[in-house]
Amino acid sequence: YNKLSTGGLLVGSFIPLENFDSHLRGQMPHFLYAIMLPFYFIFHRVFPKLAITKQIYFILTDGKNRTLSKAEIFGRLSFCGFKMVKYETIGNQIYFTCKKSKTISEEQSPSYGPIVKLKRIGHHGRIIVIYKFRTMYPFSEFIQKDVFEENNLDASGKFLNDFRITSWGRILRKYFIDEIPQLYNWLRSDINLVGVRAISKHYYNLYPKELQELRINFKPGLIPPYYADMPTTFDEIVESEVRYLQKKKEKPIITNMIYFVKALINIIFSGARSK
Template identity: 55%
Template sequence: MKNKIAKYALFALDLLIIVFAFLFAAKIRPGTKRIILTYYRSFVPFAVIWLGSGLWGQKYSVKTIGGGADYVKRIFKCDLIAVAFIFGLMYLLGKFYYSRYIVFGTISLSFVLELFFYPAVYYTFRFHKENESYASTNLVTHSKAMENMQSPKFFLDSANAVPIISNEPYHLPFSENIDSDSILIPLWQQYLAEQPQLFEFINDYLDLGRFSKNGTLILNSENYFNIQNEPVNSRQIFINLHKINDLRRLNYYFIRVNELLIEGGVFICKGQTISERHNLFYKRWTPYLGSILYGIDFIFRRVFPKLPILQGWYFAITKGKNRAISETEMLGRFYFCGFELIHKREIDDMMYFILKKTKKPCTDPNPTYGPLIRLKRKGKDGKTIYLKKLRTMHPYSEYLQDYVYQTNALQEGGKFSNDFRVTSWGKVLRKLWLDELPQLINFLQGDLSLVGVRALSDHYFYLYPPEMQELRIKLKPGLIPPFYADMPKSFEEIVESERRYIMKKMEKPFKTDWVYFWKSVWNIVVKGARSN
């Protein structure tokens, strides 16, 4: 079914391409309106021939494509046949009346656009197929973990590093002493002899005397096949000295590592964070030129992978190597794949992680990665609604909820004092309220009113007293909650604020919303009120 939908979509895309190419060719010629009126009848057989050759040559059948180069050859073949038919009808049989400029312009632009879009669609399709079971990337996130998460808003004055979780050394979950056969001496004298800082870091937080040589695997490789045949639950510790930014399929690799480790086993790896990447550009190219080059790198390596079509080209060109990954995303992927952080340390412009296996990997096929997210919330009459928002946190942030609670103190009103998951551009979007713009779709769909109580996740909804739960579902949630009018500081004050609003609205709906709307606007614009 998916292949048929893809075929129809590519057919429709090709029709749009040739229509656009024809109109563009006409636009840059004097007398656009006359040209369109003169040639639109002749354009119909042109389109039929072009699309017909595509159907004959299976240009729209992604399933039968053997690779990107094969697809380019197929596009060449289909388009050459179409050109031969069109020119044959025009010059040999004298059919139709065309301007050569319009014909060549339409053909050339159509061919160029096909070469850009079609291989990109193919690579995107293949990427999703390869990662269907291990977290594929979509424009809109349908992650259950994200849909059920209700985090406060965070407004930070500066970038904050991901915190460590503990300074206590980690012991394997068994007490057997194997010092005589431990990995300690080989690790110190052989494997990490030239990396004393790394050995010191590992030795500080692991009791290496309890890790056996036979239970240890040490690699410096980006190749998945080096661990593919490792027996399940066969290793106590696995160390990969190659940066994870070069791993072709990150989640797939981490999940396999999880499988080969015993329960409580340790995974040690390193990665280049985006902060370290940023600093490297500035050191290598000077701050002025470095900022320009880093901006280009940001667009290609952080924006392209998150957008359809462009995502296909990104993975086709890079093969997934040298990715730009935030420290938060790295940690989120680790937790997604069943690991928890023991400790981390920056050594020689690389971030090293010591992780322990604590559970099986998540099965969620669609973690946050694209630009849009949806949040599962309680609507009127208890109906489930899905609010749409622009993503303002790093990818995979939803899997760090417990980690955030463990490492961050809470401020007044239940806010985290430091949430590293919010991106720098996410702070700007939140401060300007741009992340809320997609909720206008929910407003137009009738799921939200302009003013109303905040839409809550099931977890937060059931924290309310039973009588408030009944009151809340009598009305639609709103874009602007009464919080901004009353500015309560504690959970109890929030509940009481909403109770007053609901009782007033049930008595005088229009007047209540009118008063609360303008009071909220005043507090937001003049007093700088922000949501918790």
């Protein structure tokens, strides 16, 4: 990092976690691959993430030849002040060019464990920390803006083709398991049981000014109006939240009760799920 001046280019390549099984399979006979894969998985993917084995792993490997996902490597580059210029996948390898365009992130301890702490816009615009089970690769939070600029949003208002989400993360989201740690936020009164979803500063800035100002007059919620109204586009999500918040301003308790019941009905009987 220190060897490059601002605007300098960094060029490199790597085999991402997503392609590594295919790469490993091509390096040895199938029977040997079947034997080696479990050991490789435990040593290179489990050991670095467990507190009890992490130090042993880094002593043995000196941190070299780790298997990291595309999202984590791009996130680490962004964390270190680099902006991705271009990348291309050739075979199992990703080749990239990035530019040193900013200072290293001020974030002291990016989350790496199974529970993540996410900075979100709360009541009166205050930044609150929301707890969730991890559904994305580590360092994914540092490339949210890049993913939006590259892919935009899908019809449901989620990031389109979001490669930051892990395969098991999609399962956790589908059954709302990732939301369970937010019960701690609810007990701390950071959020209400029903309310608009706590969102990041970047996502908050995508909303129209009217809704931004309306949102911060209330605490976010664990169960958002999305599951009551089931909007299918980002514009419909905006309309749904405006409608809910205006009703809540007039009749807060009754509105929350109605939306709570409607959301439960849609989740249980209509199969409403997160993505």
